[in-house]
Amino acid sequence: MNEPLLIASQLSKHFGGIKAVDQAGITVKKNSITGLIGPNGAGKSTFFNLLSNFIPPDSGSVMFDGILTNRLKPHQIAQKGCVRTFQVARVLSRLSVLENMLLGAQQQTGENFIKVWFQQRQIRQQERKNREKALDILNDLGLIAKANDYAGALSGGQRKLLEMARALMAEPKLILLDEPAAGVNPALIEKICQHILNWHSQGISFLIIEHNMDVVMSLCEHIWVLAEGKNLADGTPAEIQNNRAVLEAYLGPQ
Known part of the structure; x- marks a missing residue:
């Protein structure tokens, strides 16, 4: 069984009186593709910001490859091998x-x-x-x-590819992908998924936020679910698809 590469424990972040992330955690194993899903407003992007220390957590800890990263700056975390992309691709135009x-x-x-x-x-x-x-x-x-x-x-989809390609230049161990399929046409989504699988075969791990469930279910070996800033469930794609609490978080009480 693969060892953990990233372990986040009891992460919390408040903005005023709003609990964006509330005692949430996650484990990403080495050489894995892991998904992070949840309804809109679940705190997923904030959680990513905490993992990469773009926003420091109010409490909790993040361990990457055996190193506590809470006090490291984002570029120092990237130098350790944990890099990220953004929901809206950031390129220097x-x-x-x-x-x-x-x-x-x-x-x-x-x-x-x-x-x-x-x-x-x-x-x-x-x-x-x-x-x-x-x-x-x-x-x-x-x-x-x-x-x-x-x-x-570049088009929006090409910018997404460029941002992922730039992440590869850092020789990462783990790439945090924030909605790689958002705003991308179906043909390019298929190509992005194939590139992710190819990079994974070269030993790179991924943690992916994505609303496109077809992408999540086809790529990810393990999925974590956030709702209202808290951990709701985790498991294999099949387990998550059949989890009543997850279905209710997306669709409301049945």
């Missing part, structure tokens, strides 16, 4: 697609002011490798023809 990709690479030597002066050869070699890697990923995703286009010229 005035940079090219390739330039957006290169921003995803972690621990670049050229980011250090001193090393810029004394390790220029190493910097050039690293930049060349990062460029080759970025172009390979774009080619796999069918975006190679867009490499030199402004990212702002």
Whole structure:
């Protein structure tokens, strides 16, 4: 049985008098695709923000790959191998697609002011490798023809692909995907799902928020359900589909 990669325990977050997340937790195992679902307003995106420390929790803890991440900044968590995407894809519109990709690479030597002066050869070699890697990923995703286009010229679905591709540049162990199928046409959804399965086969784990139940049920091995900021249920796709409490959370009392 795979060991846990991410363990969140008793996470809570209040905004004024509103409990967005209330003593919620989750476990994501290594080399897994895990789903996080719930009705609108369940606190899923806030929960993602707590996991990546974009918003610090009021209480609770997050362990990633054996490291307590509560006091780490989001970029430090990304450097540990836990990266995320957003419900509305965040790209730098005035940079090219390739330039957006290169921003995803972690621990670049050229980011250090001193090393810029004394390790220029190493910097050039690293930049060349990062460029080759970025172009390979774009080619796999069918975006190679867009490499030199402004990212702002991409369609919504292509921006989602670019954001996921940029996450791969960080050599992640876990990618948190926030609604990868939202606003994407059915043909591209199928491609996104296939890419996720391909990346998973390479050893990358995923935690996915998604409202498209076909996507969740086809990709995820284990699913967690939030309702009103609290854990409602977790189990296999078949168990969740037949869970009365989950059905009532979505459809109301039957």
